[in-house]
Amino acid sequence: MPTSLNHTPALRRKGKVIVVGGGIMGASAAWHLSKAGAAVTLIERAPNCLTTATASSFGWVGASASTPSENQAAFAERLKALEEFVSIERELGPLPIAARGALLWGSTDDETAAMITEHRAAGTRMERLAQSQIAEKEPMIANPPSLAAWAPGDFALEPTAFARQLLAGAQVAGAYVRQGTVEAIKAAGNRITGVVVEGQTLPADTVVLANGYSSRSLALTVGVDLPIYESPAVLLRFGTEADGLRHLICAHEMEVRPSLGGGLVSAADYPENGETGLPALAALTGQAIAHLFGIAAAPSLLSINAAQRPMTANGRPLCGYVGKIEGLYALIAHPGVILAPLLGRLCAEAVLSA
Numbered sequence: 001m002p003t004s005l006n007h008t009p010a011l012r013r014k015g016k017v018i019v020v021g022g023g024i025m026g027a028s029a030a031w032h033l034s035k036a037g038a039a040v041t042l043i044e045r046a047p048n049c050l051t052t053a054t055a056s057s058f059g060w061v062g063a064s065a066s067t068p069s070e071n072q073a074a075f076a077e078r079l080k081a082l083e084e085f086v087s088i089e090r091e092l093g094p095l096p097i098a099a100r101g102a103l104l105w106g107s108t109d110d111e112t113a114a115m116i117t118e119h120r121a122a123g124t125r126m127e128r129l130a131q132s133q134i135a136e137k138e139p140m141i142a143n144p145p146s147l148a149a150w151a152p153g154d155f156a157l158e159p160t161a162f163a164r165q166l167l168a169g170a171q172v173a174g175a176y177v178r179q180g181t182v183e184a185i186k187a188a189g190n191r192i193t194g195v196v197v198e199g200q201t202l203p204a205d206t207v208v209l210a211n212g213y214s215s216r217s218l219a220l221t222v223g224v225d226l227p228i229y230e231s232p233a234v235l236l237r238f239g240t241e242a243d244g245l246r247h248l249i250c251a252h253e254m255e256v257r258p259s260l261g262g263g264l265v266s267a268a269d270y271p272e273n274g275e276t277g278l279p280a281l282a283a284l285t286g287q288a289i290a291h292l293f294g295i296a297a298a299p300s301l302l303s304i305n306a307a308q309r310p311m312t313a314n315g316r317p318l319c320g321y322v323g324k325i326e327g328l329y330a331l332i333a334h335p336g337v338i339l340a341p342l343l344g345r346l347c348a349e350a351v352l353s354a
């Protein structure tokens, strides 16, 4: 539950802000905007939809999922984004964290050692763990590698619960959340005037597009072409047979973590052969988990969901005013769970200082 509000009602002069989309991005923007005093309405078409990116996200928050050499600016941004979670926890109370700390290893010790060296040089707290230390930290692992990386600052968050926490905080701070599908954006001259929700026009001075890839078609209704695309990934949930895992594990290409409600969560690339490849992917992941834990049978599969991740063409967050139209703001980025708290705050600052 929210513990402090930090209202600044004087800022309500900034007019009406409509946030489209109640995933992690929209929820963060709505919370930051409303607690800073903006008059916010968030419109979400399907609050319990299981195929949105946030509802199907693995929820790995930390810098270890990427390396600085892949993209220095993106890496630095992720490190910066982590600080935001501390402020949110201070204001909204305990976050829905399923595991603290990540254990990672590559296909060879050399690969793992190189990753640790690179991360440490970039200023992270990544440590080397020898086999006996891995066994002590994570007794569930049947045959620990001789070397693993330990990332104490990484954690696994339940993304849906986190988005709901932010939305609840936004509502307490005065945001209005309503269900509906935004069909079009309205503009007069070069200014935003509102949105159309199921045939009805709702007035707005600012529209924040936080509805993932669907932002593209919505922006086109006022002639703005957003450089975004979607890329599928798969989330798998397994039963409680293998309960007891304490941390997030990234072993070779497999990612697995405990779930807050019990059981395990794993994320995987979308199969090359599409939907028809999902059963085989589920079987392979189950076997890999059984092998990791040294158990005879794969844990029972509870669900497998493929969801589209909104991506930007240049890999950098789209977080700012877009097009030649005043009042249209876009908020689309990957990895969205890590970046949403930071980008939501930047969005609020930009909107309220416009």
Ligand SMILES: Cc1cc2nc3c(=O)[nH]c(=O)nc-3n(C[C@H](O)[C@H](O)[C@H](O)COP(=O)(O)OP(=O)(O)OC[C@H]3O[C@@H](n4cnc5c(N)ncnc54)[C@H](O)[C@@H]3O)c2cc1C
Pocket: 020, 021, 022, 023, 024, 025, 026, 043, 044, 045, 046, 049, 052, 053, 054, 055, 056, 057, 058, 059, 060, 061, 159, 180, 181, 182, 183, 210, 211, 212, 214, 215, 218, 232, 233, 234, 235, 267, 268, 306, 307, 308, 309, 310, 331, 332, 333, 334, 335, 336, 337, 338, 339
């Ligand atoms: C399998 C998988 C694993 C992932 N793992 C990680 C991870 O470990 N760490 C990480 O940081 N990121 C991860 N991601 C990416 C992350 O989940 C996304 O970047 C993030 O959830 C995007 O959030 P969003 O709010 O932009 O989009 P969404 O969650 O898709 O939310 C958009 C919302 O807009 C609503 N909407 C759409 N159109 C309209 C409309 N016209 N009117 C009203 N509402 C509308 C939708 O219903 C939806 O709720 C993963 C994603 C997947 C699929």
